[in-house]
Amino acid sequence: MSVIIDESCITCDACLQNCPVNAIVDDGQNPTGENCYYVQPEKCVECVDIYDDPQCAAICPSIGCITWDMPFTQEFEEHFVSADIYALATTKDGVLKSPAYREKKYRKDIPLTQRGVKHVVQEEPEDLEVG
Secondary structure, three states: OOEEEOOOOOOOOHHHHHOOOOOEEOHHHOOOOOOOOEEOOOOOOOOOOOOOOOHHHHHOOOOOOEEEOOOOOHHHHHHHHHOOOOOOOEOOOOOEOOOOOOOOOOOOOOOHHHOOOOOEOOOOOOOOOOO
């Protein structure tokens, strides 16, 4: 996973309905118990090879609600395993679906300096001139 939905989420369902890999669950299904939508890190692929931009951020009406996180790769195993904001799924055999289990695709054009510190995926549009 490389995106997080934060507490400013208005639970409008837009991201939930537009995620091409069904990585997002609603506030009632959030495994952390938080009252906001949750991106399952073991499923999110940042829409790599599917769309030009993450569809959750493209459709979200709450600018800044969806932010970048670290790539879901073995290099960041500890980040996903030890942080309280994640509740990684397990296999039927009880194996944690962490980056060590299976890495996920991520946008390599987003530098690490813009990840893990809640940098916004979606920018607010510039003021438009009406012609």
